[in-house]
Amino acid sequence: MVRKVRRVLTVLTGAAVALVCSLALAGPAAAQAAPKPKLAPGGVDITGDRLDQPLRLRADTRPADVNLIVDQVKWLGTTGQLRGPAAKDLGPKYTVVVLVAGTPKNTFDLFPLAKGGPRVYRPAKQPDLSRPRAGWFFGRLNMSETLRSVGVPLEPRFDTLSGGIGGGERVLPEDALDPVQDLDTALGELQRLLLLNVGVVVVITAGLAGIALLVRRRTR
Template sequence: MIRRVRRLLIAVTGGVAALACTLALAGTAAAQAAPKPKPAPTGVDISGERLDAPLKLRTDTSPNEVNLVIDQVRWLGTTGQLRGPAAKDLGPKYTVVVLAAAGPQRTYDLFPLAKGGPRIYRPGKQPDLSSTRAGWFFGRLNMPETLRSVGVPMPAQFDTLAGGVGGGERVLPEEALDPVHNLDTALGELQRLLLLNVGIVLVITAGLAGIALLVRRRTR
């Protein structure tokens, strides 16, 4: 009996030791495999159409502007669309390079006036040599106004919505802002509807009258 208990204790102790070693090795491997935290951004460089030299924004002098630009790209997922709009539908391109203390980290191509809404292209080759997938993404609706507010020479667009994705053109058509035009259109539609209803009533009345006349002739 004592021997059996001793063997059982030895087996349990060995199993616990093996489990502890396994957990330790797993913890070490997980620590080694854990991605390194991204360095804090120190600024952004913006280059593109109508910019003779890159627009340099730094967190120590323009923190709000830097955050506004980074907010346009910080939410991108791991994968995007493989194909973007046709080149003729993209409009002006602005390249944004996100900087850290060690130098350039990430780069993105922004198309704020693309047909169908702002677009973002993330190249597969990044300045920090990290591995990522190239892809196209829909941009935020406020991308044109954000770029203009930080110094990019773009026309003001006051009718774009803040936040969200897609939509680089006017959110409301010009016709929607003309109440007289909308009223005339509504009255015209109402008039056509009334005429259609009157026509239907006349056709039904004529049909009933014809049926009544036919029935009367046959019953004589």
């Protein structure tokens, strides 16, 4: 009987170790995964600096313009930076609301002239009542020209510098890169992953202890 108990405990322990290992391997992949939202936009509304009335673009009349604006935000991942540039460095703000079937679904704040390159802020509170993680993202380099092309009152701006093969200049200045902030975000994700794995180990260990105690009582 004792041998059977030992075999059962050995099998359960092996299964627990395998489960923890699988979680540890799958965790980073899940944390780094950035699935793109599947948008089927029927239009976008744009409000912001120097726009007296919302700029309403609809897919049935201006499909190319709608796709240009949606392309600025559809690629955002699940996790952005927790902090953005200082308010004085953001420049004019334009709020984009994406509509699906005539109903507001997602909203984003675009800062095409932000110091260090265009930025996008995704608030946690969304029109469709979803609760994504609020975060800051670097925007596409053509953001200002894209907004201007659909009717936003922005001055013409060369967003891409050219200089031939091997020429040109850095498009994003040095101060646009913030390795400390990116490291803080990565460490936060790793900490949450480790806490999850520790919790699983504690639950499995408690279960094994309970089973061992129950079997011991029955064998007496």
